[in-house]
Amino acid sequence: MTTFIKRGRGGLVALAAGLVLAACGQQESSEQQASAQGEAPPTPKPVMEMARQDLPLEKSYPAKLRSDDEVTLVARVTGFLEERHFEPGEMVEQGDSLYSIEPDLYEAAVAQREADLESARAELARAQRDATRFQQLLSQNSVSRQQVDQAQAELNVARASVSQAEAALASARIDLGYADVTAPVSGMIGLSEVNLGNLVQPGTSLATITPLDPLEVRFQLPQEDAFALRQQLRDQPIDAVDAWLNLPGEGGERLAGHLDFLGSRVDEATSTVQANATFANPDARVLPGQFVRVQLEGMKRFEVLAVPELALTQGLMGPQVYVLDEDDKARARTVQLGEIAGPWQILTSGVEPGERVVVGDPAGLQPGTTIAPQPFEGVEQIVEKNAEQGAEQGASAQGAKPEAEGDAGA
Structure with a gap:
């Protein structure tokens, strides 16, 4: 009987010791789990190393x-506006006749100047013959030197009269040309500013041609x-x-x-x-x-630092990006913004060449977050990836909504 009691006490002691060891093991395991839960795994994000580059602008x-070739037609001669050879608003070609300003008057003037020129030329021919004849007579001592000089002077006057008649004829022909107003350039002609039958003078505006x-x-x-x-x-x-x-x-x-x-x-x-x-x-x-x-x-900006626009977030001190330190921890860095070049945001200060910047979506990032750097695949790939993630989140949200409604109905 005594022996049995001793064995019972030993078993109780052993049982108590086992319970204590088990409790310590459970406590140690829970501490390890808590420690593991306190250190989140690194967040994968695309990272790029800052380097100067030339960026095209879309401005x-x-x-x-x-x-610049627009022309306002003006009258160059005086006369009545007799004809208009166009319709307002139509396209005209260079050289097209547009207006006629009393051409009969200037045609008569040209004819008169042509007659004056013929008369002057006839007088010149007579003076030339007289000068030649008097020069021959002088060699025979049949005329005086004064008569020869007089004949030569009349020849010079006749030559000047011919030149004057030629100039008058050229002027009359120019006026006749101005009587037919032509298009100096090709383009669309506007409304006529003068009605037919009106008297126009040099400087009177007629219409405008706009190429x-x-x-x-x-x-x-x-x-x-x-x-x-x-x-x-x-x-x-x-x-x-x-x-x-x-x-x-x-x-x-x-x-x-x-x-x-x-x-x-x-x-x-x-x-x-x-x-x-x-x-x-x-x-x-x-x-x-x-x-x-x-x-x-x-157009470009040369030798600039830039990050994808989606890498920016707003901090207390203004726009900021996340820069990785030597331990791959994200540190917020305030930056000064320059111009936007397509999907890129040019930075004027705040980062330096060689620094690593998180260029993925910064949503959810906090200073001190450990980052698992991923290769930067380019702005287009990041935009597409964010769009796909957004579509997946939207689809999952739409799928969860009917279940929630069903639970509420149940």
């Missing part, structure tokens, strides 16, 4: 279309854009810079052209440089005086 500038193809546009470039463009022109002629004219409307149609002129001085009042471009306009899609936007192709 447009407000401008006003103009036609529509090509058209020119003058616009102002900010000096930074002008300097970048001038740097680009070191390697190519100015007319090799393509320009596009964005047409108004929802179709997104454009007219193609090229740059013609880039100014050599900065306007002190506006800090801009004047430029000029020419556009083909065969179908008269746009008209002079119309306000448009001009886009130059091939």
